Amino acid sequence: MKYDLMIRGGDVIDPGSGLRGHMDVAIAGGKIVEVAPSLREADARKTISAKDRLVIPGLVDVHAHIFVNCSDMGEHTDRLCNSSGVTTVCDAGSAGSANFAGLRFVIDKAVRTRARAFVNLSAIGIVGTARSGELAHFPYADPEGCAQTIAENRDIAIGVKLRYGPGIVWEYTTEPVKAARKAADMAGVPMMVHITDSPLPLPEMLAHMKPGDIVTHCLHGRSHGIMGPERQLILKEVVEAQRHGVIFDCAHGRSHFNFPLIEKALDQGFLPDTVSTDLTFGSATRGPVFDMTTTMSKLLHFGVGLDDVVLRATATPAKILGLEGIAGTLRPGANADIAILELRDEACEFRDSDGNTVTGKRRLVTHLTLKDGRVLYERPAE
Numbered sequence: 001m002k003y004d005l006m007i008r009g010g011d012v013i014d015p016g017s018g019l020r021g022h023m024d025v026a027i028a029g030g031k032i033v034e035v036a037p038s039l040r041e042a043d044a045r046k047t048i049s050a051k052d053r054l055v056i057p058g059l060v061d062v063h064a065h066i067f068v069n070c071s072d073m074g075e076h077t078d079r080l081c082n083s084s085g086v087t088t089v090c091d092a093g094s095a096g097s098a099n100f101a102g103l104r105f106v107i108d109k110a111v112r113t114r115a116r117a118f119v120n121l122s123a124i125g126i127v128g129t130a131r132s133g134e135l136a137h138f139p140y141a142d143p144e145g146c147a148q149t150i151a152e153n154r155d156i157a158i159g160v161k162l163r164y165g166p167g168i169v170w171e172y173t174t175e176p177v178k179a180a181r182k183a184a185d186m187a188g189v190p191m192m193v194h195i196t197d198s199p200l201p202l203p204e205m206l207a208h209m210k211p212g213d214i215v216t217h218c219l220h221g222r223s224h225g226i227m228g229p230e231r232q233l234i235l236k237e238v239v240e241a242q243r244h245g246v247i248f249d250c251a252h253g254r255s256h257f258n259f260p261l262i263e264k265a266l267d268q269g270f271l272p273d274t275v276s277t278d279l280t281f282g283s284a285t286r287g288p289v290f291d292m293t294t295t296m297s298k299l300l301h302f303g304v305g306l307d308d309v310v311l312r313a314t315a316t317p318a319k320i321l322g323l324e325g326i327a328g329t330l331r332p333g334a335n336a337d338i339a340i341l342e343l344r345d346e347a348c349e350f351r352d353s354d355g356n357t358v359t360g361k362r363r364l365v366t367h368l369t370l371k372d373g374r375v376l377y378e379r380p381a382e
């Protein structure tokens with residue numbers, strides 16, 4: 001047999017590879033080996049029909065929390081990711097230099113979802129809530145330890161995380177941003193900066209960011225976001241930074257996704273570069289996030305095109321994680337990470353992080369999730 005598995009007759013959407021249309025996807029040895037219309041069914045040991053379904057690369061969630069901690073997915077990581085088509089997840093700074101070994105243990109031993117991580121500038125990371133101090137006490141800032149942790153964990157540690165918010169950093173100046181910059185430069189990796197409710201205007205932070213760095217929670221509706229305190233027009237510094245390669249990540253979360261701001265931003269031609277969840281156990285079970293496909297469905301509702309949404313949940317985040325050509329793509333040679341979804345026409349209520357609701361007409365539903373050619377999730381019959 002030429003193929004272990006064939007996914008037949010689905011509507012392939014992989015904008016990162018330019019693959020689009022009615023095609024079969026053939027898998028052998030855990031890799032994608034062929035994507036073409038009408039492959040020979042007799043060449044496959046097993047086939048899965050994807051008729052009337054979308055066949056897209058396994059989703060890549062570039063901002064979530066998986067450490068076993070107060071506000072992470074912990075032991076629920078695989079279930080919550082895989083049931084939403086996610087095959088690769090990145091922990092956005094739950095751990096720092098002092099407890100990264102614990103996160104490493106989780107990634108190596110406790111999750112089958114492919115995982116990468118940003119290392120928090122704070123040695124203690126996000127332990128519990130902001131009350132734990134994260135970076136409220138200057139001695140917790142550990143640029144050297146952060147860079148060293150990344151150097152010692154190159155296979156999974158891909159960047160530096162700074163959460164810049166009230167009560168999280170030790171002073172409301174650019175000093176915390178400079179410390180994160182120092183750690184990122186020492187390790188030769190990008191930094192991701194959380195900007196929700198920042199006491200500092202975003203342009204002051206952007207001044208310290210380089211192409212490849214990530215502004216996360218870019219669609220929050222609180223002070224000092226992409227539209228400044230007025231929340232009317234996208235700041236020119238934001239447009240410039242995005243044009244020069246700074247990445248704007250949405251990371252929905254409990255506090256970072258505001259429908260009125262999203263409508264205004266889209267009207268002005270702003271699109272986030274990546275779609276991500278900031279998922280924790282709480283936001284997955286109580287909402288408003290629930291999962292990756294729900295976040296994608298919300299953006300579809302506000303008029304973002306399906307290809308644009310898929311690209312931002314697959315190839316673009318895969319590149320940030322150093323997985324270009326390996327994950328987030330259906331190109332032959334890549335790992336066979338595949339999500340079979342349905343764009344279902346039905347009324348659904350969507351909620352943002354600030355209590356606003358809208359009634360949508362369609363949503364993405366996950367039917368099957370494959371990683372390395374193996375089925376990790378199959379939707380129960382309805």
Ligand SMILES: [Zn+2]
Nearest residue numbers: 063064092278
């Ligand atoms: Zn987060």
